[in-house]
Amino acid sequence: MPSTQHLLLKQFITAATRPLARNRPRLSTMRLAAEFLSLGQLMPWNVFLTDVKLEGMAAEWVIPAGAPLDRVLLYLHGGGYVLGSLNTHRSLVGTLAQRCNLQALAINYRKAPEYPFPAALDDALLAYRWLLQQGYQAQNIVVAGDSAGGGLALALLLALREAGEPMPAAAVGLSPWTDLVLPAPLLRRVAHEESQVLEALEIHNWGAMYAHHLPLSHPLVSPVQAELHGLPPLLIQISDAEVLGEDVMRFAAKAQAAGVPITLQVFEGLVHWWHLFWRFVPEARQALDQVAAFTQAVWETQDRPTLPVAAVA
Structure with missing residues (x-):
């Protein structure tokens, strides 16, 4: 059963989104609101920030004290491919980097509708290739993202596979958006849940903004439609x-x-983006600790010595 803190969060989201769902604010207004709300975020203690430009794209190193210098978390923020920024997700990236004991690189990829597909994917590829150019080994990179950023992380893997480029060690999707089609029966089914009304109404439009002239079922737009080998x-x-x-x-x-x-972890009764509220919601901290356990297992598997093969007489 969800915690009391989550129940309060859900009530707050319901109260905040009910009038928004009725009035359908402009995207520019939602972007400003997201940036304004990000002002109240606090970074974890002993996590440091450094701005960086990747061929003109804004990015940010998020570095916990004592994190190893040879491994990195490439983080792609969520926001339906149309909103969100380094600001909106800085606190989440900070605590995730600290829990995983990894330096993280977060990027401010281009957003639709001004920059539809493949702009966000191109920016993710740019960031990944930039890390390789800086000397990081592919097996020392983990890619992660939430919501649309989680879907983008999966699309990044597919694009790398098709290009024959080295894969990262692993990838993490926090409530990843894997199918932009969002059939009408699904939207109708969730519309009765007040805390999801705005989400259901808006993401259907956001997906079309991102895909632009492509069908929503394109595998690099909706990774669930791809071959996943x-x-x-x-x-x-x-x-x-x-x-x-x-x-x-x-x-x-x-x-x-x-x-x-693949490891699938299903949580009961939680709102979308519950990870963002890690300071307040215990389920968010639990989820992020499980991400840390997953990345630690990835490194332990890599670091385990390979036993020599015994000669056969």
Whole structure:
């Protein structure tokens, strides 16, 4: 059963989004609101920030004290491909980097509708290739993202596979958006849940803004539609109460059938983006600790010495 803190969060979201769902604010207004709300975020103690430009794209190193210098978390923020920024997700990236004991690189990829597909994917590829150019080994990189950023992380893996480029060690999707099609029956089913009304109404439009002239079922737009063989280990977290839940579970089943090492963690009754509220909601801290355990297991597998093969007489 969700915690009291989560119940209060859900009540707040319901109260805040009910009038927004009726009035359908402009995207510019929602962007400003997201930036304004980010002003109240606090960084974890002993996590340091350094601005960096990747061929003109704003990015940010998020470095916990004592983190090793040879491993890195590439983080892609959520926001439906149309909003969100380094500001909105800085606190989440900070605590995730600290819990995983990894320096993180967060990027401010281009957003739709001004920059539709493939702009965000191109920026993610740029960041990943930039890390390789800086001397980081692919097996020392973990890619992660939430919501649309989680879907973008999966699309990044697919693009790397198709290009024959080295894969990262693993990827993490926090409530990843894996299918932009969002069939009407699904939207109608969740519309009665007040805390999801705005989410259900808006993301259908945001997906079309991002895909632009492409069909929403294009595999690099909706990773659940892709062939999923040859991907590195994945950790996927989702709540069974989210609009995106069924599609994520379908993605996980398809990935497992394709032989991908995948860990699916399903949380009960939580709102979308519960990870962002890690200071207040214990389920968020629990989820992020499980991400840390997953990345630690990835490194332990790499660091385990390979036993010599015994000669056969």
